[in-house]
Amino acid sequence: MLVEATLDFPEEEIDFLEAADARGKLATLRHELSQIQSDARQGALLREGLSVVLAGQPNVGKSSLLNALAGAELAIVTPIAGTTRDKIAQTIQIEGIPLHIVDTAGLRETEDEVERAGIARTWQAIKQADIVLHLLDARIGFTPEDAAIAANLPAGVPMIQLHNKIDLLAESAAVALATEAKAVRTVRLSAKSGAGIVDLRAQLLEIAGWQVGTESVYSARERHLIALRAANRHLLNAAEQAAQNAQALDLFAEELRLAQLQLNTITGEFTPDDLLGEIFSRFCIGK
Numbered sequence: 001m002l003v004e005a006t007l008d009f010p011e012e013e014i015d016f017l018e019a020a021d022a023r024g025k026l027a028t029l030r031h032e033l034s035q036i037q038s039d040a041r042q043g044a045l046l047r048e049g050l051s052v053v054l055a056g057q058p059n060v061g062k063s064s065l066l067n068a069l070a071g072a073e074l075a076i077v078t079p080i081a082g083t084t085r086d087k088i089a090q091t092i093q094i095e096g097i098p099l100h101i102v103d104t105a106g107l108r109e110t111e112d113e114v115e116r117a118g119i120a121r122t123w124q125a126i127k128q129a130d131i132v133l134h135l136l137d138a139r140i141g142f143t144p145e146d147a148a149i150a151a152n153l154p155a156g157v158p159m160i161q162l163h164n165k166i167d168l169l170a171e172s173a174a175v176a177l178a179t180e181a182k183a184v185r186t187v188r189l190s191a192k193s194g195a196g197i198v199d200l201r202a203q204l205l206e207i208a209g210w211q212v213g214t215e216s217v218y219s220a221r222e223r224h225l226i227a228l229r230a231a232n233r234h235l236l237n238a239a240e241q242a243a244q245n246a247q248a249l250d251l252f253a254e255e256l257r258l259a260q261l262q263l264n265t266i267t268g269e270f271t272p273d274d275l276l277g278e279i280f281s282r283f284c285i286g287k
């Protein structure tokens, strides 16, 4: 609409931007677009889900946690360190979001060839993770081995430190742990009793950026998300043009046209050829 109006009055003397409240309309448009973008991201999240990798030293309870989250005895659990040799994945849903939970071989130095191959796969899974859950035994806490693991986690991937087996902690130790200063996101839980699992689910949702109670969730494909981002960028450019120079209508109109082109790649209502035809016909009327 704004593009059309702009092109309808290419050489008017009046300050078009003022007269048509173009800035106000643009601001509204940008607000609506960012809302759609947010909904669309949630749509993509709902469809694709996130990969959540359980990592940590052997015996800390990774497989037990996978089983607790899945509500089924999927992975073998034993008191023997080095039980899990290969990745085991299970998709669960939290608030309808698919989370692909990946249980992995415990990380440690080992001469066992099979275990070493499993550990290589653990690191591979960690590299592809959207979220890493670094499990510790709450009774032992964060060891130098954990520091080595933490140092090798990919930068920029959200991580939650999980202090597992709190059911085995004495009351006093639990209090001491709770009052420790925490630089990282931490959840205390028990894969055995289920304590703290609700908190873990909430933290996962928070990291996923899930907004509880969102009504309209668009099913956006990645291509649509890219087009929305590009449209947003052009609207921002248009806003900058409008702010800088009220007379630079051609640049303003061009940015709006580019934004519309991006949106048209989603709706398919208007091909670039259609639009060019439309623009030329309008220029002819104006002349």
Ligand SMILES: Nc1nc2c(ncn2[C@@H]2O[C@H](COP(=O)(O)OP(=O)(O)OP(=O)(O)O)[C@@H](O)[C@H]2O)c(=O)[nH]1
Pocket (backbone or CB within 6 Å): 057, 058, 059, 060, 061, 062, 063, 064, 065, 076, 077, 078, 079, 080, 081, 082, 083, 084, 085, 104, 105, 106, 107, 164, 165, 166, 167, 168, 189, 190, 191, 192, 193
């Ligand atoms: N009391 C208690 N025991 C737990 C808890 N979580 C795990 N365990 C026990 O700890 C032992 C190791 O658990 P696993 O789940 O096999 O540990 P893991 O981290 O998968 O170990 P690896 O596969 O060797 O890397 C088992 O005997 C579990 O029953 C917990 O929250 N509380």
Ligand SMILES: [Mg+2]
Pocket (backbone or CB within 6 Å): 062, 063, 064, 075, 076, 083, 084, 103, 104, 105, 106
């Ligand atoms: Mg295991």
